[in-house]
Amino acid sequence: ETGVTQTPRHLVMGMTNKKSLKCEQHLGHNAMYWYKQSAKKPLELMFVYSLEERVENNSVPSRFSPECPNSSHLFLHLHTLQPEDSALYLCASQGVGPRGEQFFGPGTRLTVL
């Protein structure tokens, strides 16, 4: 248990659906991240929020829309996804220590039909 939770753990959606992924941390961290993990590919950084401000958007298609209402919560809103968006979506948080360790949630396994 790393202190970062994600819901749902599994999600199957059609290409016309709208859904949201939720991430929550109560570690007192002030940076949160969304990553996409696909088989045999490097972990892809999607979004970075630092002090609730988005500091990085890594050329992610607009069908993915992040939201960070406060330092403990991060959402990823999904709409009109494509089958190639099927992957494990990982949330992470980072504190202010010099080591920069990121704490990861267990991920949401997303399947787009």
Add this chain to the structure above:
Amino acid sequence: GEDVEQSLFLSVREGDSSVINCTYTDSSSTYLYWYKQEPGAGLQLLTYIFSNMDMKQDQRLTVLLNKKDKHLSLRIADTQTGDSAIYFCAEGDPSGSARQLTFGSGTQLTVLP
């Protein structure tokens, strides 16, 4: 941009040592990390090394850093079946404004009985 490369697979016999290798391109990295991902879970920090060190030992884990060749390795002594997982190498500068880490594709370690 920055790049981190790892071989995709490694198999070892239980009780043997495992060595997982990683190369990176960003010479400004201040920290290098090894993360472990077990099935159905997020990534968990195993160990890290500061860029001005060349070796770090932590129980069964030994990290070697060759900064000149930008090569990082993780040695697991007396490998056990519980060590079977995906191991990710990552590099970054946590004090940077974007606070990003760059991850490799991960090495799937299989420990054979």
